[in-house]
Amino acid sequence: MSGEIGTERRDVVILGGGLVGMTLAIALAELGITSHVLDAADPEAQMAAGFDGRASAISTASWNLFTNIGIADRLEKFGCPIDAIAVSDQLKPGELHFRPQPGEGSLGRMFANRQLRIALFDAAKERPEIAFHPKSRIVARERDAFGVAAIREDGARFEGSLLVAAEGRRSPTREEAGLTVAKWDYRHRALICGLTHEKPHGNVAWEIFYPAGPFALLPMLDDDQGRHRTALVWTVAEKDADAWLKLGERAFVAEAQKRMGGVLGEIALDGARTSFPLGFHHAPTIVADRLALVGDAAHGIHPIAGQGLNLGLRDAAALAEVLGDGMRLGLEPGDAQLLKRYQDWRALDDFSVALATDGLTWIFGVPGKTASMVRRAGMSAIEKFAPLKTFFMDEARGVSGALPALLQD
Amino acid sequence: MTSATVTGETSSPTIRPEEAAHFGKLAAEWWDPRGSSAMLHKLNPVRLAFIRSAIDTHWGTDVTIRAPLTGRTAIDVGCGAGLLCEPLARMGAKVTGVDAAAENIAAARHHAAGMRLDIDYHAGELSSLPEDTFDLVTSMEVIEHVADKRAFVRELVSRLAPGGLMILSTPNRTAASKLLLVDGAEMIGQVPRGTHDWDDFIVPEELGELLNDAGMEMGAPKGIAFTAMKGLHLSDDLKLNYIVTATRR
Numbered sequence A: 001m002s003g004e005i006g007t008e009r010r011d012v013v014i015l016g017g018g019l020v021g022m023t024l025a026i027a028l029a030e031l032g033i034t035s036h037v038l039d040a041a042d043p044e045a046q047m048a049a050g051f052d053g054r055a056s057a058i059s060t061a062s063w064n065l066f067t068n069i070g071i072a073d074r075l076e077k078f079g080c081p082i083d084a085i086a087v088s089d090q091l092k093p094g095e096l097h098f099r100p101q102p103g104e105g106s107l108g109r110m111f112a113n114r115q116l117r118i119a120l121f122d123a124a125k126e127r128p129e130i131a132f133h134p135k136s137r138i139v140a141r142e143r144d145a146f147g148v149a150a151i152r153e154d155g156a157r158f159e160g161s162l163l164v165a166a167e168g169r170r171s172p173t174r175e176e177a178g179l180t181v182a183k184w185d186y187r188h189r190a191l192i193c194g195l196t197h198e199k200p201h202g203n204v205a206w207e208i209f210y211p212a213g214p215f216a217l218l219p220m221l222d223d224d225q226g227r228h229r230t231a232l233v234w235t236v237a238e239k240d241a242d243a244w245l246k247l248g249e250r251a252f253v254a255e256a257q258k259r260m261g262g263v264l265g266e267i268a269l270d271g272a273r274t275s276f277p278l279g280f281h282h283a284p285t286i287v288a289d290r291l292a293l294v295g296d297a298a299h300g301i302h303p304i305a306g307q308g309l310n311l312g313l314r315d316a317a318a319l320a321e322v323l324g325d326g327m328r329l330g331l332e333p334g335d336a337q338l339l340k341r342y343q344d345w346r347a348l349d350d351f352s353v354a355l356a357t358d359g360l361t362w363i364f365g366v367p368g369k370t371a372s373m374v375r376r377a378g379m380s381a382i383e384k385f386a387p388l389k390t391f392f393m394d395e396a397r398g399v400s401g402a403l404p405a406l407l408q409d
Numbered sequence B: 001m002t003s004a005t006v007t008g009e010t011s012s013p014t015i016r017p018e019e020a021a022h023f024g025k026l027a028a029e030w031w032d033p034r035g036s037s038a039m040l041h042k043l044n045p046v047r048l049a050f051i052r053s054a055i056d057t058h059w060g061t062d063v064t065i066r067a068p069l070t071g072r073t074a075i076d077v078g079c080g081a082g083l084l085c086e087p088l089a090r091m092g093a094k095v096t097g098v099d100a101a102a103e104n105i106a107a108a109r110h111h112a113a114g115m116r117l118d119i120d121y122h123a124g125e126l127s128s129l130p131e132d133t134f135d136l137v138t139s140m141e142v143i144e145h146v147a148d149k150r151a152f153v154r155e156l157v158s159r160l161a162p163g164g165l166m167i168l169s170t171p172n173r174t175a176a177s178k179l180l181l182v183d184g185a186e187m188i189g190q191v192p193r194g195t196h197d198w199d200d201f202i203v204p205e206e207l208g209e210l211l212n213d214a215g216m217e218m219g220a221p222k223g224i225a226f227t228a229m230k231g232l233h234l235s236d237d238l239k240l241n242y243i244v245t246a247t248r249r
């Protein structure tokens, strides 16, 4: 990875070097495809311990991608495998455990976002195909018949044949290109924080349903002092979110404890609380002339299990494969036929839509009805729609659409 | 763009600015994936998949590398605005493109310059080129427009370097191709009217014979078929259009 103000033309110009943008750059490098990666943020700050306390679940398919682009080795020791998922109706007796049969695949593993970021940055650094330009504020973008350019605040120009927007949910490049996004807002927020706890989690993820929404416990590796750890994703009504965030630590812990019973024993907060709106956004068209959207710039789903990242990684793998195949044939990365293939491929993967409509609309879609529906539905319906369980069981069974080669074993 | 020069045999000296603008516009039309050449753009990756695998098979190149034609020369006869020349150049070949229409060549030059590709374009007949031979000789959808097919094939063969590879594609002369390519496609404006004269189409056996008479052996033809599900794709169905390799016997 080089960091100079290089303005030499590269194959692809990636705007946004987050988890998805950086993964794409490495996957492309693996295929010999060069890129400029421009990110507004300062990586020092992004990788500091307190910056991003979130955790992401990495599905088996995403793990295959990390293996295929050569970063699994550095990540292996940070991942906590999920062996089973327990789904419960308000901690009433009779929760259901889902554990894939041998040969049915695995459920995935949990990582601190910070570890993912460090591994991706380190891997990118070793790659001459990647020119990373952090702290870059982009003031103009150009796309014409022959190529693309991103122009930075200081006037530096970064040229290529394809522009990729990986700037996250508020992608200015997407807006500028006039690609519309459909949005659903469930008027709920996910409270996110780390917990340390008394009992080991046994590598079981919990999805506990309450009238206000699901409460998820995702197993993490013990910290270096041997404390057991879990990532909590707690869904609350939008109007209550601020109050929950401001609530004193003791009271917050007591409320959380109430909702998880004795599953993990005594708990304590580990790090700061953050929150994330529970919503769903989806751009039906993810390409334009010499432009492709990946990751949250293209679509985002509810954060209940950190699945958003898996979807984005799938974009990265599909786009890398399409560009790699095309360049073998002498086509340039901005070729409209290649972008069309990416669009068609990802549109078929309407898995995100299915997920949001199946699970969330059912749970949150009918204003005011949520509570009573959950109360009346009972275990069988909850089990059927539990988003976390559905996602991972589907991934384990490999039923989530035609996978790019990079996501395969 | 301020000026451009045509250096081919049929050259007019310098092109006036308004003409340059005209060629720029023409190039833009040719290269617009949604424009009048939309079909060609869709066809291109399909053809290229065949061409790439023919290259790898013929020269034993690694299927994963970007530039299997490095160190080789290639000529595309009837190159239009360079839709095939540019990929061949990116695959590493030193490429020559020749087309009878000076306008096409001017458009091709304009586009290659924009893409920063060094391709040698000539307006005129193949016979007007200096007497070079090439490792790869391609001619896509041309033979069906040629009156004396035998002479055309002989000329292509005379341009093939020893150990070289030739690749040709053309519509088949079948009821299906008449319906779709001549009547259908021209009717709905996918290709300009008068583009195809069905009686001039050539079936694979006839092409094989012409090649054979010129000392060449034709490979197994592959069809370029169309279905609603798959779009255009390589297939064993030769009814519409086919693509073949040929090498010296």
Ligand SMILES: Cc1cc2nc3c(=O)[nH]c(=O)nc-3n(C[C@H](O)[C@H](O)[C@H](O)COP(=O)(O)OP(=O)(O)OC[C@H]3O[C@@H](n4cnc5c(N)ncnc54)[C@H](O)[C@@H]3O)c2cc1C
Residues within 6 Å of the ligand: A015, A016, A017, A018, A019, A020, A021, A038, A039, A040, A041, A054, A055, A136, A137, A138, A166, A167, A168, A169, A172, A190, A192, A233, A275, A276, A294, A295, A296, A297, A300, A302, A303, A304, A305, A306, A307, A308, A309, A312
């Ligand atoms: C605060 C927050 C909390 C989240 N919590 C969860 C969660 O709990 N569970 C879950 O599943 N998902 C969550 N998500 C979403 C999840 O993080 C993403 O799905 C995942 O990180 C993949 O995103 P991405 O790389 O496409 O975009 P991001 O992770 O958003 O990365 C975008 C990158 O682009 C850069 N950037 C932004 N604008 C510009 C610009 N104009 N020019 C240049 N660079 C720019 C940013 O600095 C960043 O590095 C959360 C997102 C945020 C922002």
